[in-house]
Amino acid sequence: AQSVTQLGSHVSVSEGALVLLRCNYSSSVPPYLFWYVQYPNQGLQLLLKYTSAATLVKGINGFEAEFKKSETSFHLTKPSAHMSDAAEYFCAVSDRGSSNTGKLIFGQGTTLQVKP
Amino acid sequence: GAGVSQSPSNKVTEKGKDVELRCDPISGHTALYWYRQSLGQGLEFLIYFQGNSAPDKSGLPSDRFSAERTGGSVSTLTIQRTQQEDSAVYLCASSLGTGSTYEQYFGPGTRLTVT
Numbered sequence: 103a104q105s106v107t108q109l110g111s112h113v114s115v116s117e118g119a120l121v122l123l124r125c126n127y128s129s130s131v132p133p134y135l136f137w138y139v140q141y142p143n144q145g146l147q148l149l150l151k152y153t154s155a156a157t158l159v160k161g162i163n164g165f166e167a168e169f170k171k172s173e174t175s176f177h178l179t180k181p182s183a184h185m186s187d188a189a190e191y192f193c194a195v196s197d198r199g200s201s202n203t204g205k206l207i208f209g210q211g212t213t214l215q216v217k218p
Numbered sequence: 219g220a221g222v223s224q225s226p227s228n229k230v231t232e233k234g235k236d237v238e239l240r241c242d243p244i245s246g247h248t249a250l251y252w253y254r255q256s257l258g259q260g261l262e263f264l265i266y267f268q269g270n271s272a273p274d275k276s277g278l279p280s281d282r283f284s285a286e287r288t289g290g291s292v293s294t295l296t297i298q299r300t301q302q303e304d305s306a307v308y309l310c311a312s313s314l315g316t317g318s319t320y321e322q323y324f325g326p327g328t329r330l331t332v333t
Binding site: 134138143144145146147148151153192194196197202203204205206207208209210211 | 222249251253260261262263266268273274277309311313316317318319320321322324325326327
């Protein structure tokens with residue numbers, strides 16, 4: 103069965119510092135991978151997704167993630183944190199096989215705090 | 219255009235009561251998903267619809283949970299005889315088609331509190 107592990111339930115960075123949120127997946131075949139962001143009292147918004155084209159995926163708001171098959175990882179990065187990046191971030195996986203329904207399996211989430 | 223809407227935004231109910239949660243997807247979106255977000259379990263898939271049929275109900279936690287979709291549009295998630303462990307935020311998402319190549323657009327959720 104597919105699963106996602108996000109290392110660190112809470113990450114704190116200073117404004118302008120590098121953001122690194124870690125995600126590792128478990129799947130028998132390379133899946134589709136996603137990063138979502140959730141601001142307080144709002145739904146989830148897609149930041150970026152990996153579907154097997156380029157392994158370095160660029161998303162919205164300056165975020166990017168790199169798919170590394172050998173490490174089964176899909177870490178999210180941003181070179182310079184902004185106060186508005188404070189939110190909860192979810193990594194998710196979806197099956198790409200014949201049973202591809204789009205159903206998302208989520209990690210536990212990482213809360214990003216940005217300090218002035 | 220309008221996004222996914224959910225109602226009510228907040229619902230407080232007594233243990234043992236039935237509740238109905240509504241989701242209005244983006245017009246033209248054929249796929250609709252329900253997820254639950256709780257402190258203990260994180261974000262979990264509940265059920266998905268393709269049109270009016272539900273090919274995957276594997277995430278529904280018990281037979282107290284049911285969902286339907288009519289006219290290929292509005293969906294209702296019903297929880298019968300609510301329990302305190304049902305307290306959570308219920309999120310709905312819709313997409314143009316079925317499969318992971320289609321982006322899922324999420325609504326703001328319904329926060330359910332069972333007292």
